[in-house]
Amino acid sequence: MAGLGQHITAMVRSHASGDEASFYSVALQIAAREAKAGHHVLANDIKKAVDASRERAPLGNVTTLAQPRGEIAELVEATHPDVHLRELVAAPDLVAQIKQVLAEQRQRKNLLDHGFTPAHRLLLEGPPGTGKTMTAAVLATELSLPMFTIRLDSLLSKFMGETASKLRLVFDAVAQRRAVYLFDEFDALGGDRSGNDVGEARRILNSFLVFLEEASPESLVLAATNHRAILDKALFRRFDAVLTYALPDARQAAAVIKARLGTLASGTSLAKLGDYTSGLSHAELVKAAETAAKTVLMRGERAVGREDLIVALTARRTASLG
Incomplete structure (x- = not known):
């Protein structure tokens, strides 16, 4: 019983911290323990419950999602937007791009089954107040997903020296919880530092590029910037699409x-x-x-x-x- 008690304690702790991966891992350990003890029906029921839960989790149910817990809660702001595409006033070509992203996300399983990855890494660039954040909210609403906003300027100033490890936490969440993740104030991270490189800033940027490259297609990762001209050129090829915003006519x-x-x-x-x-x-x-x-x-x-x-x-x- 002592071993089972330790497993239950670990499950409670992982649930309290919002660590879904650890929670499922411990549940499967319990299933293995029960199978070894000859309780095969119970072990099979636990495995089925874990598999069913993992399949449902990526779909995202906005009405039941809790706020982030543990360390991730310090890094992101969770919202449940209610902004539809028809409310976004933008140029026709931009609206067409957004519709394409939505279509690919709705058909993501079909595309993945055939070896194609749906667009899920987007760079939004243009003047302040032209609809970049609203676009993130539209994508979240139309796909019935929560939206998590990461303000990179705050992340850099508050966690300088451990920013790369904090980014890893965010991208772990990208893989574990289907949602729209908006990296706001992207200029703080993505500025072109050629000729004026500082070690820490370069390491953070390189870490972000690696994380972005490996980002799960189950979630959408958006980076919003007001200053495309100062962005490091290495960033552009890492995004599936660049959406350009302009002042309204x-x-x-x-x-x-x-x-x-x-x-x-x-x-x-x-x-x-x-x-x-x-x-x-x-x-x-x-x-x-x-x-x-x-x-x-x-x-x-x-x-x-x-x-x-x-x-x-x-x-x-x-x-x-x-």
Whole structure:
């Protein structure tokens, strides 16, 4: 009984720390122990339960997923997004790329069975506020997966000296739990250091490249950057696709504003606002729409007028463009 007690203790500890691999390993050890003792039915039931659990785990059930536990909890932020592709305002070619990624992920078993790997390592690059984080949320929502965000700038500053080992923990999670993993502020890690190499930074980058190369196709690994030009060129060939984001044109800007205002935009013409929306990101357009909406609601009205929008957009352009 002492041996069984130790196994149960190990299982409880691995469950508490969120270490699924260790949990299954100990369960199989118990199955082997029972088989050796002649309890073959029980041993077989344990093995079947482990296999069934492993098959279900990669599918991801957003409603039942717990927050990360153990060391990994210090490194990632877990969310369960509810943002659909139809809500993303982007250029048609970018939307087509996202649809292709979704299609490959939904057919991943078919592709893998035939020796092809679905796109699962994506580099998202473009100005701030243009939809990179929203894209990660869209992928998570459309595939019914949780989303884990890793802020690399915080990881580097908080765990300098042990960053590579922390990255290993994250990529172990990539292999064990099907999800969307977003490495935000990727510039902090991926900056081109040629000619100005520091040993620790180079080792961290090399570790990331190795981990990325080996990343499980069961999960999606996304890296978001605002500064493609400074990225180390070695990074680009490690990604399955590069998604490029840009500031919205006048038509897209009007769509962003209309989506945020909802019924408050009823009867209001959003045409020919290009002079006021030019240079603003999706995020800034949303903030301008919210400012106009709050102004109108506080006046006791229920519709945002064109002039209200122009005032809000002008103020946002002045603040953002200097």
